[in-house]
Amino acid sequence: xxxxxxxxxxxxxxxxxxxxxxxxxxxxxxxxxxxxxxxxxxxxxxxxxxxxxxxxxxxxxxxxxxxxxxxxxxxxxxxxxxxxxxxxxxxxxxxxxxxxxxxxxxxxxxxxxxxxxxxxxxxxxxxxxxxxxxxxxxxxxxxxxxxxxxxxxxxxxxxxxxxxxxxxxxxxxxxxxxxxxxxxxxxxxxxxxxxxxxxxxxxxxx
Amino acid sequence: xxxxxxxxxxxxxxxxxxxxxxxxxxxxxxxxxxxxxxxxxxxxxxxxxxxxxxxxxxxxxxxxxxxxxxxxxxxxxxxxxxxxxxxxxxxxxxxxxxxxxxxxxxxxxxxxxxxxxxxxxxxxxxxxxxxxxxxxxxxxxxxxxxxxxxxxxxxxxxxxxxxxx
Numbered sequence: 314x315x316x317x318x319x320x321x322x323x324x325x326x327x328x329x330x331x332x333x334x335x336x337x338x339x340x341x342x343x344x345x346x347x348x349x350x351x352x353x354x355x356x357x358x359x360x361x362x363x364x365x366x367x368x369x370x371x372x373x374x375x376x377x378x379x380x381x382x383x384x385x386x387x388x389x390x391x392x393x394x395x396x397x398x399x400x401x402x403x404x405x406x407x408x409x410x411x412x413x414x415x416x417x418x419x420x421x422x423x424x425x426x427x428x429x430x431x432x433x434x435x436x437x438x439x440x441x442x443x444x445x446x447x448x449x450x451x452x453x454x455x456x457x458x459x460x461x462x463x464x465x466x467x468x469x470x471x472x473x474x475x476x477x478x479x480x481x482x483x484x485x486x487x488x489x490x491x492x493x494x495x496x497x498x499x500x501x502x503x504x505x506x507x508x509x510x511x512x513x514x515x516x517x518x519x
Numbered sequence: 520x521x522x523x524x525x526x527x528x529x530x531x532x533x534x535x536x537x538x539x540x541x542x543x544x545x546x547x548x549x550x551x552x553x554x555x556x557x558x559x560x561x562x563x564x565x566x567x568x569x570x571x572x573x574x575x576x577x578x579x580x581x582x583x584x585x586x587x588x589x590x591x592x593x594x595x596x597x598x599x600x601x602x603x604x605x606x607x608x609x610x611x612x613x614x615x616x617x618x619x620x621x622x623x624x625x626x627x628x629x630x631x632x633x634x635x636x637x638x639x640x641x642x643x644x645x646x647x648x649x650x651x652x653x654x655x656x657x658x659x660x661x662x663x664x665x666x667x668x669x670x671x672x673x674x675x676x677x678x679x680x681x682x683x684x
């Protein structure tokens with residue numbers, strides 16, 4: 314009982330003590346992100362954008378866009394993976410992603426056919442990376458088969474591996490894995506789900 | 520072992536607590552600087568923080584050091600004009616209790632720190648002692664003395680109303 318008395322007073326004290334408002338904490342956070350960036354401490358900046366295929370997470374290192382993620386991938390999970398594989402110095406800092414967000418807006422509005430952003434594909438390695446490197450050759454509004462992409466990446470028989478490369482693309486939409494379809498002409502799977510793939514293919518066909 | 524969470528999650532979980540601590544130690548004018556300095560330093564050191572460390576205690580330790588820096592910087596640039604401006608009322612428009620800030624500011628540093636780190640920072644006395652030096656018992660006594668002083672000398676502070684008998 315003896316330790317309870319000061320605790321009661323302390324609790325009252327805490328209850329009366331001023332809390333920062335949401336707006337104040339938001340302002341402090343914004344300033345933190347700016348200072349971290351200026352001092353080279355912000356290894357990964359991220360933000361979200363609302364699009365016709367849902368809310369996309371965008372993440373960038375100091376030099377390049379490194380991740381675009383669909384909600385179905387679990388944004389918290391994606392950030393945890395970035396913390397483990399790139400750096401835990403990660404903050405919500407929309408400023409660094411202004412250009413990426415603007416280009417995505419333009420793309421979804423049908424006013425942009427290619428992205429003009431520095432990209433970092435280091436989250437994809439080996440043959441998967443070779444596959445992704447070939448995808449930017451596929452023009453807006455066109456599609457190719459998984460078999461053709463496998464061949465272009467140097468291994469015509471690795472069709473399944475080419476499909477895996479697309480499914481694990483760290484930069485969907487920007488690196489156009491949605492333009493890779495099955496040989497029978499059906500759309501096939503997609504990291505953002507089949508509906509998102511159809512939406513992108515319809516957008517580009519318009 | 521899952522590795523470190525993104526630093527954003529650290530700010531989200533502990534930003535409000537660190538702000539309370541900074542405000543208690545530094546007062547309303549310098550609290551923002553203390554908070555920023557604390558989190559910039561924490562971000563810098565974060566990759567080296569051992570997994571499983573008590574993050575809140577770690578942040579309070581940093582805040583303690585940064586508060587000393589901010590206080591020294593304030594002392595260097597202090598002029599009579601920089602004194603706390605007159606307050607027409609103890610209650611700000613946003614309902615904040617400025618008496619409580621004023622009351623805390625008059626406590627001896629160790630009492631103020633012990634009260635802030637234990638009650639506002641949520642640290643057990645063992646951790647408070649690690650931050651301010653001395654034993655756990657000494658930290659507990661400092662916090663108790665601090666609360667007693669607040670009750671005795673500042674019965675008008677909202678937190679302590681009705682607690683004077």
